[in-house]
Amino acid sequence: xxxxLLKIKNLKTSFRIKxxxxxAVDDVSLTVNKNEVxxxxxxxxxxxxxxxxxxxxxxNRAKIEGNILFKGKDxxxxxxxxxxxxxxxxxxxIFQDPLTALxxxxxxxxxxxxxxxxxxxxxxxxxxxxxxIDLLEKVGIPHPERVYDQFPHELSGGMRQRVVIATAIANQxxxxxxxxxxxxxxxxxxxxxxxxxxxxxxxMDAGIIMITHDLGVVxxxxxxxxxxxxxxxxxxxxxxxxxxxxxxxxxxxLLNSVPNNKEASSKLxxxxxxxxxxxxxxxxGCRFSARIPWIDVSAHEENPQLHEIEPxxxxxxxxxxxxxxxxxxxx
Amino acid sequence: xxxxxxxxxxxxxxxxGGIFGRTVDxxxxxxxxxxxxxxxxxxxxxGESGSGKTTTGRAIIGLNKITSGNVLFEGKDxxxxxxxxxxxxxxxxxIFQDPYSSLxxRKRVLDIVAEPLRNFEKLSRQEEKKRVQELLExxxxxxxxxxxxxxxxxGGQRQxxxxxxxxxxxxxxxxxxxxVSALDVSVQAQxxxxxxxxxxxxxxxxxxxxxxxxxxxxxCNRIGxxxxxxxxxxxxxxxxxxxxxxxxxxxxxxxxPDIDPNKRKEHAKFRQxxxxxxxxxxxxxxxxxxxxxxxxxxxxxxxxALPKKG
Numbered sequence: 001x002x003x004x005l006l007k008i009k010n011l012k013t014s015f016r017i018k019x020x021x022x023x024a025v026d027d028v029s030l031t032v033n034k035n036e037v038x039x040x041x042x043x044x045x046x047x048x049x050x051x052x053x054x055x056x057x058x059x060n061r062a063k064i065e066g067n068i069l070f071k072g073k074d075x076x077x078x079x080x081x082x083x084x085x086x087x088x089x090x091x092x093x094i095f096q097d098p099l100t101a102l103x104x105x106x107x108x109x110x111x112x113x114x115x116x117x118x119x120x121x122x123x124x125x126x127x128x129x130x131x132x133i134d135l136l137e138k139v140g141i142p143h144p145e146r147v148y149d150q151f152p153h154e155l156s157g158g159m160r161q162r163v164v165i166a167t168a169i170a171n172q173x174x175x176x177x178x179x180x181x182x183x184x185x186x187x188x189x190x191x192x193x194x195x196x197x198x199x200x201x202x203x204m205d206a207g208i209i210m211i212t213h214d215l216g217v218v219x220x221x222x223x224x225x226x227x228x229x230x231x232x233x234x235x236x237x238x239x240x241x242x243x244x245x246x247x248x249x250x251x252x253x254l255l256n257s258v259p260n261n262k263e264a265s266s267k268l269x270x271x272x273x274x275x276x277x278x279x280x281x282x283x284x285g286c287r288f289s290a291r292i293p294w295i296d297v298s299a300h301e302e303n304p305q306l307h308e309i310e311p312x313x314x315x316x317x318x319x320x321x322x323x324x325x326x327x328x329x330x331x
Numbered sequence: 332x333x334x335x336x337x338x339x340x341x342x343x344x345x346x347x348g349g350i351f352g353r354t355v356d357x358x359x360x361x362x363x364x365x366x367x368x369x370x371x372x373x374x375x376x377x378g379e380s381g382s383g384k385t386t387t388g389r390a391i392i393g394l395n396k397i398t399s400g401n402v403l404f405e406g407k408d409x410x411x412x413x414x415x416x417x418x419x420x421x422x423x424x425x426i427f428q429d430p431y432s433s434l435x436x437r438k439r440v441l442d443i444v445a446e447p448l449r450n451f452e453k454l455s456r457q458e459e460k461k462r463v464q465e466l467l468e469x470x471x472x473x474x475x476x477x478x479x480x481x482x483x484x485x486g487g488q489r490q491x492x493x494x495x496x497x498x499x500x501x502x503x504x505x506x507x508x509x510x511v512s513a514l515d516v517s518v519q520a521q522x523x524x525x526x527x528x529x530x531x532x533x534x535x536x537x538x539x540x541x542x543x544x545x546x547x548x549x550x551c552n553r554i555g556x557x558x559x560x561x562x563x564x565x566x567x568x569x570x571x572x573x574x575x576x577x578x579x580x581x582x583x584x585x586x587x588p589d590i591d592p593n594k595r596k597e598h599a600k601f602r603q604x605x606x607x608x609x610x611x612x613x614x615x616x617x618x619x620x621x622x623x624x625x626x627x628x629x630x631x632x633x634x635x636a637l638p639k640k641g
Contacts, residue, residue, distance in 0.1 A: 043515040043516070043517060043518075044486075044515055157380070186379040186380055186542060187379075187542065187543075187544065187583065187586040187587060188379065188582060188583060188586040189379075190586065190588075191585075191586040191588070191602060194588075195599070213515060213516060214588070215516070215590060216545070216587065216588030216589070216590055217588055219588060219589060219590050219591060219592045219595070220588040220589065220592075220595060220598075222592075239592045240592050240593065243590070243591065243592050253517065254516060254517060257516050257517045257519070257520035258516055258520075258545070258590065259520075259523065259545045259546055259548065259549030259550075260545060260549075260590050267524055267527075268520035268523055268524055268549070269520060270517065270520050270521045270524060271517040271520075274485045274487075274488075275485075
């Protein structure tokens with residue numbers, strides 16, 4: 001087996017609320033290999049962005065425990081100087097909203113050029129410009145010479161996101177983290193951006209962590225999928241298994257609540273209750289149990305662990321064995 | 332009889348320029364849109380950002396000034412009859428996209444939901460409170476929440492407060508502008524189910540504006556596709572999804588990600604084919620300004636913007 005590009009072991013990211021620390025990411029372990037897309041799916045507040053920010057070292061007040069092994073080196077408590085060498089060079093990040101991710105007062109060429117300059121100060125200005133134009137061309141921007149001198153507001157949303165991607169891949173990173181890269185975009189633009197990311201993954205042999213709440217995007221892009229709920233991974237499997245044979249109650253509920261090809265009059269599945277807030281999260285027991293109250297309490301584990309039910313397919317808590325939707329007959 | 336009829340609606344925004352701030356040009360946000368909605372139906376208005384779908388919705392309810400064209404509600408022209416408007420504002424309500432910014436954070440739920448009641452109906456405090464509690468119960472919130480503030484609710488709950496406000500005056504038509512795009516899938520399901528329930532209960536008609544074709548397909552009976560302020564295709568949900576005729580619609584339908592990962596390759600190939608066709612035949616489907624032609628009917632229910640023959 002090839003060596004994993006990124007290996008996260010028991011990562012716990014906690015934020016301080018009043019005098020206590022509360023874990024937004026709780027005991028997450030996962031690996032990302034080269035040339036692989038790992039999708040992290042979950043609703044807002046499940047900790048998926050907190051996880052991405054931890055991997056990139058972008059939290060400045062959080063308490064981070066556990067290990068983040070990037071190419072064998074532990075980054076969990078790396079110093080800011082160490083981080084600035086890695087960030088933008090070996091790891092790139094694509095943000096959700098291209099308008100806020102770009103500086104409105106800087107021309108496109110300088111923004112991408114800055115990313116190159118920070119990690120390679122010997123490169124001449126002329127060379128840098130050539131490289132930026134090359135990058136713009138690579139992400140499919142027409143007339144890169146003209147766009148080089150333009151400001152972000154002069155570009156459309158799709159073009160801006162391409163610029164953000166160009167900045168992220170400026171130094172040929174080995175790991176790309178994309179936080180909802182297409183949420184702010186129209187469907188036709190979304191499909192273009194996804195195709196572009198697939199292409200870049202192949203070209204650079206990079207690993208991608210894709211954070212999204214859109215299951216269509218997951219089905220389209222991912223090789224493996226991790227489903228997060230309330231700070232924990234509840235299920236992890238390759239994409240085909242996850243869509244064909246989902247096990248965890250949360251994954252099954254989520255897949256059932258997407259409107260898709262069903263009759264217009266049919267009801268969508270609704271997950272009862274709400275995502276518990278960080279402070280009032282039950283730290284013991286199955287965190288999803290409150291939202292499936294029709295399942296007997298004895299079906300849940302005291303301290304739910306991830307079980308490998310088939311090679312590469314992990315499910316947390318044993319309640320999946322007894323789970324059924326309320327409208328289904330109990331066997 | 333159709334409850335709402337829009338005839339050749341145009342909304343143009345002036346572009347001011349020069350030192351005297353004179354109008355130099357117009358942005359034609361909506362340029363010649365006609366459609367009608369039958370009572371009890373859900374009509375979907377689809378398009379990408381900037382296509383004019385929201386402007387159309389806002390113009391119908393009176394939030395944007397109509398440049399030309401007519402809006403007929405129950406046969407009455409509300410664009411010219413000023414006096415008809417008081418009733419109109421009561422009968423047509425709107426649900427907004429973002430439940431975080433469409434509720435005043437400094438008002439209690441009671442005041443938010445009672446505002447339309449205070450404008451149109453003279454109720455005593457007690458009656459008003461009772462009505463608001465009934466409305467909250469109808470949208471699945473506890474009657475005790477009338478004294479809470481919007482920040483004490485989750486996104487889905489807030490959107491339901493927005494819906495409670497919209498149905499307070501028992502409207503006939505609700506314009507829902509991207510009502511679920513700011514919500515998570517499970518919450519989205521909740522709001523969509525709920526909208527279908529109250530539609531039956533209160534005999535509502537919806538104009539459902541969205542860019543999410545999955546949601547549109549789930550909710551709507553009839554769909555209109557907009558591009559650059561003009562219609563490119565209109566038809567039943569069947570027509571649009573199973574038999575799209577205009578290249579723009581085909582491209583839009585092809586761009587929806589398939590939820591089955593096994594069909595990924597197949598789907599990507601299909602999408603590329605459509606994209607190629609789109610690039611090659613763009614000039615056949617759009618005029619020299621890149622705008623859609625006028626609609627021509629190709630069946631009883633299906634209209635497509637194609638150039639006139641000959």
